[in-house]
Amino acid sequence: MQQAEIGLIGLGVMGSNLALNIAEKGNRIAVFNRTTARTDEFLGEAGPLADRIIGCHTIEEFVAAIRPPRPIIIMIKAGEAVDQQIDALMPYLSKNDIMIDAGNANFRDTVARFARLDTTDFTFIGMGVSGGEEGARHGPSIMVGGREESWKRVEPVLTSIAAKYDNDPCVAWLGTDGAGHFVKTIHNGIEYADMQMIAEIYGILRDGLGKKAGEIGNTFGAWNKGRLNSYLIEITEKVLAAADPESGAPIVDVILDKAGQKGTGKWSVIEAQQMGIPATAIEAAVAARSLSSVKEEREAAQKIFGNPARVFKLEGGAIETDLELALFAAKIAAYAQGFAVMAAASKEFNWSLPMPTIARIWRAGCIIRSQFLDEITQAFTANPDAANLIVTPAFSAMVKQSLPSLRRVVAAAVTAGLPVPALASALTYFDAYAQARGTANLIQAQRDFFGAHGFDRIDGKPLHHGPWGSGA
Numbered sequence: 001m002q003q004a005e006i007g008l009i010g011l012g013v014m015g016s017n018l019a020l021n022i023a024e025k026g027n028r029i030a031v032f033n034r035t036t037a038r039t040d041e042f043l044g045e046a047g048p049l050a051d052r053i054i055g056c057h058t059i060e061e062f063v064a065a066i067r068p069p070r071p072i073i074i075m076i077k078a079g080e081a082v083d084q085q086i087d088a089l090m091p092y093l094s095k096n097d098i099m100i101d102a103g104n105a106n107f108r109d110t111v112a113r114f115a116r117l118d119t120t121d122f123t124f125i126g127m128g129v130s131g132g133e134e135g136a137r138h139g140p141s142i143m144v145g146g147r148e149e150s151w152k153r154v155e156p157v158l159t160s161i162a163a164k165y166d167n168d169p170c171v172a173w174l175g176t177d178g179a180g181h182f183v184k185t186i187h188n189g190i191e192y193a194d195m196q197m198i199a200e201i202y203g204i205l206r207d208g209l210g211k212k213a214g215e216i217g218n219t220f221g222a223w224n225k226g227r228l229n230s231y232l233i234e235i236t237e238k239v240l241a242a243a244d245p246e247s248g249a250p251i252v253d254v255i256l257d258k259a260g261q262k263g264t265g266k267w268s269v270i271e272a273q274q275m276g277i278p279a280t281a282i283e284a285a286v287a288a289r290s291l292s293s294v295k296e297e298r299e300a301a302q303k304i305f306g307n308p309a310r311v312f313k314l315e316g317g318a319i320e321t322d323l324e325l326a327l328f329a330a331k332i333a334a335y336a337q338g339f340a341v342m343a344a345a346s347k348e349f350n351w352s353l354p355m356p357t358i359a360r361i362w363r364a365g366c367i368i369r370s371q372f373l374d375e376i377t378q379a380f381t382a383n384p385d386a387a388n389l390i391v392t393p394a395f396s397a398m399v400k401q402s403l404p405s406l407r408r409v410v411a412a413a414v415t416a417g418l419p420v421p422a423l424a425s426a427l428t429y430f431d432a433y434a435q436a437r438g439t440a441n442l443i444q445a446q447r448d449f450f451g452a453h454g455f456d457r458i459d460g461k462p463l464h465h466g467p468w469g470s471g472a
Helices: 013-024 036-045 047-052 059-064 080-092 107-117 132-138 148-161 179-208 213-223 231-241 264-275 280-292 295-305 319-348 355-361 372-382 393-416 421-433 440-451
Strands: 006-009 029-032 053-056 071-074 098-101 123-130 141-146 171-175
Touching: 006 013, 006 059, 013 029, 013 036, 013 047, 013 132, 013 148, 029 036, 029 059, 036 047, 036 053, 047 053, 053 059, 059 080, 071 080, 071 148, 080 098, 080 107, 098 107, 098 148, 107 123, 107 141, 107 179, 123 132, 123 148, 123 179, 141 148, 141 179, 141 355, 148 171, 171 179, 171 355, 179 213, 179 231, 179 264, 179 280, 179 319, 179 393, 179 421, 213 231, 213 319, 264 280, 264 319, 280 319, 280 421, 319 355, 319 372, 319 393, 319 421, 355 372, 372 393, 393 421
Parallel strands: 006 029, 006 071, 029 053, 071 098, 098 123, 141 171
Antiparallel strands: 123 141
């Protein structure tokens, strides 16, 4: 029997769809699942693609079915289960075989796995995969971290299955060890911010302007034809147009307002904080999800504080234009913050992350794909060492155009009692970033007063402590 070009362990939703994608693109693949009945079921569901799939019932049989050096995708729950699967595989592997974690792993776990395998004959790839179930089946965005020679072994298969943007495959090798999983983590952080900002605009339209789900969906649909064109805006229109099969009401109106999260957004915030990079829109989005989960507390608080009228009023008659531009400006802030975190991590971990390439492979397949990722690619190609996306010529012009709308929308929302934490954080980020002299001089004085931490002077004189005397 002809050996497979690649193997895959874990035939859940993502693993099954990725395996079918690999087979459909002409690659022979071996598959294994801990529950052998699932392997047989999967082969039965594969239809004509089953001819390119080798179903295996044991690890030994599975490893033997793959052409050396063997790339093996592990598509199971992140964490300890991955380490257990690595342990189960190792006795059957040969020199230069490659284990590929394609789950939503913490990049620090990926770094640790590289270190663990460094003294063995085997190696590892940490592979971020974005696009959900549909992306896995028809073309995801793929972010690869590992040794370059390992990437070369899997490049033909991954290139064949990745999403395409103008025939350009949305997959790339981004650096060593945890680089791929780190970039995927920041992708998800931007995703959190993007979704929260969309939800805040929806809240203004629903609660502040009294619009129904269908009307709001039409607004998002119109926006998707312009500067806000993106996957998340596209599906927002579809979600708001969908009806509940039980009641006939808009489905969004019968969904409980408690958002889940799996950890990647939180990880992106933690890493940003550890590197001292402000990612305020992402932080606000993660906090908003946490606040949404305390539904009973929020209901009790409303009984205490009352329910304000929440009437949204803007000066002038172009409310929807202002809302569109406000969301556009806030999205730029979220992307700028995410790329700033990646730039800092690139230096911290010696990865040399290619910013134009990251933007390029996010243009299709992934959840945050949007029209202006092409413009981000161009901005970083022209200015690879730009301190921040918002100071590049193209994006500074966009910010100048849209920032007044964001300011008006945030002010009106706050006045009306409509919570807009991510939009407000984006606005504050722009204002603070563009303020040449801020207020941290007072903080430095306070720190010196109570802890003798010292400060630098604007005149450069070597006097680093204040005249606090015995009161300090």
